[in-house]
Amino acid sequence: MTHILLSKAINRLVTQFTLITCGLIALALAPTVNAASGSDINVKQAVNLYKKQCNRDDGEACGALGRLYQNGTGVRRDSKQAIKLYQKGCSLNDGLSCALLGQMYQKGNGVRRNNQQFLKYTIKGCDLDNNQACAALGTAYREGKAVQRDYQKAFGYLTKGCELNDPNACRELGIMYSMGQGVKKSASQAAKILAKSCELKDRVACLRVANMYDRGQGIRKDINKAVQFFAQGCDLNNEAACNMLARKYERGIGLDQDITKAAEFYGKACELKNKPACARLEQLSAQNTMLAQAGERGQQEAIATNAELNNQMKKELEYYKQYIAQMEQELERVRSFVLERDQERDVLNLVQ
Helix, strand or coil: CHHHHHHHHHHHHHHHHHHHHHHHHHHHHCCCCCCCHHHHHHHHHHHHHHHHHHHCCCHHHHHHHHHHHHHCCCCCCCHHHHHHHHHHHHHCCCHHHHHHHHHHHHHCCCCCCCHHHHHHHHHHHHHCCCHHHHHHHHHHHHHCCCCCCCHHHHHHHHHHHHHCCCHHHHHHHHHHHHHCCCCCCCHHHHHHHHHHHHHCCCHHHHHHHHHHHHHCCCCCCCHHHHHHHHHHHHHCCCHHHHHHHHHHHHHCCCCCCCHHHHHHHHHHHHHCCCHHHHHHHHHHHHHHHHHHHHHHHHHHHHHHHHHHHHHHHHHHHHHHHHHHHHHHHHHHHHHHHHHHHHHHHHHHHHHC
């Protein structure tokens, strides 16, 4: 009897080890959507491994395979197949599968839109500590989309989502604190949470907290922190953050003035479709052209002036040379006259 129990236990451990190993291999093989064409073989291998795992009731593998079908990565895009895989993953308590399934029902992607199903699966996902599910629920209750607006519920779900490091949850929670929605208004708490969202790569949060420090909105004005968050937002391609960073460089506010850097960030903001940045970049370009032309004219004028001065100095030098030569001739005549007078005096002395 003992041998039978031991054998079953070993078999369970081997099965679990196999599932974990396959999962790690699949994750290593699965490329990003924008990966090079040379990784197609890896994608197919990942698909096969995910299928094998999912058939062995690995919820995470079912969810991962569902994402491949939803995005059309390595397989033909198939929203209905993705839904089936998310359903299985969620039934196996994979929180991300529940969150993505709820999202499909919320948006009507591959299935008829159904708010009740959205709530059912998203709540389960949040209960399973999936941060995306908590963020989606909190946002829905805050905005009153798919559910009746409820700031208390929104605050609870967003708090949990933010604690689970979801950037969207932190951003929405920070906004609730800044506006006093479902919680006592607190600019300092809002700035703290928005800063966390920014660190989690939410570009909108970076801009919001930067503006708070830049304008002193309910908190102590801090230009250095504002510049820091504008820079982070610009790194994440927030066009408004790039425009504000460019203005700081142009005016030398919070950092050393650098027109070249200002133009660089105005250029990036303009590429990101920020109209004020495009207009300012054009103005700077025109100013630089005028300065360059003025500089060129000035240089030409300076060259002409130097040439004129040189000619004048040459003329004056020639005049002085001639004057000196005349003076030397005059001096020689004086010497000759003096010598003659001395000789005459000597002759008179002899005669006397």
